[in-house]
Amino acid sequence: xxxxxxxxxxxxxxxxxxxxxxxxxxxxxxxxxxxxxxxxxxxxxxxxxxxxxxxxxxxxxxxxxxxxxxxxxxxxxxxxxxxxxxxxxxxxxxxxxxxxxxxxxxxxxxxxxxxxxxxxxxxxxxxxxxxxxxxxxxxxxxxxxxxxxxxxxxxxxxxxxxxxxxxxxxxxxxxxxxx
Numbered sequence: 001x002x003x004x005x006x007x008x009x010x011x012x013x014x015x016x017x018x019x020x021x022x023x024x025x026x027x028x029x030x031x032x033x034x035x036x037x038x039x040x041x042x043x044x045x046x047x048x049x050x051x052x053x054x055x056x057x058x059x060x061x062x063x064x065x066x067x068x069x070x071x072x073x074x075x076x077x078x079x080x081x082x083x084x085x086x087x088x089x090x091x092x093x094x095x096x097x098x099x100x101x102x103x104x105x106x107x108x109x110x111x112x113x114x115x116x117x118x119x120x121x122x123x124x125x126x127x128x129x130x131x132x133x134x135x136x137x138x139x140x141x142x143x144x145x146x147x148x149x150x151x152x153x154x155x156x157x158x159x160x161x162x163x164x165x166x167x168x169x170x171x172x173x174x175x176x177x178x179x
Contacts, residue, residue: 006047007057011065014042027070031159038062039151053109055138059150060086060107063136066159083122089167095126103132103167106145113141120145132167134158 015023015038026034047054060076064087067074073090080092087105088095095102104127108116120133120143127133135145136155148155 006049007044007054008061010042010044010047011058011061014038015065017041023069027066027159031066031070032153032156035062035066035156035159050110052111052138055150056107056109056136059136059155060105063087063105063107063158067162070159070163072162080126083126085123085126089162089165094167099127099132100129101166102127103134103162103165106133106135108135108137111138111141113143116141116143 018034018037023034042058044054044058045051064074064076067087067089075088075091076086078085078088078092085092085104086107089103089105091102095104104123106120106123108119110116116135120135123133124130130144131146133145135143135147136150136158137147138150140147140149148158
């Protein structure tokens, strides 16, 4: 059974403020405003614990929710050997077969530059194209990876960037509608 998660609870409380129809419309027509509104309504700072970890955990959970609702194939919490991958778009098979068509989203949940660099080096062993390793951080640490800053215009555009990437186009033929 899942342990209670204050971040997960906060995400669902934030999502309840938006009618499902509005969420789907905004995902279809441009998600920047939706992501911004969810973050602004969430009050992540009210959750005890490490601020960076809370923001990045919230962003990861939100990203998983948005990818699912946008019907963009993805896998979350995949372990390859001893390397944990937060989110792969579209999936591990694409990463293994043609990794130029796969994106790895990294939510480090720390601001320790050394541990983030080590993790990115490990992930580079899975994804040879450094441009397809996207780093999502509370505040950018200036690492040489495509970086999205949470609660900032850059993160608000991440879903659109995924849709416009090769990985965002690698979809099943059996989808009911396209976003």
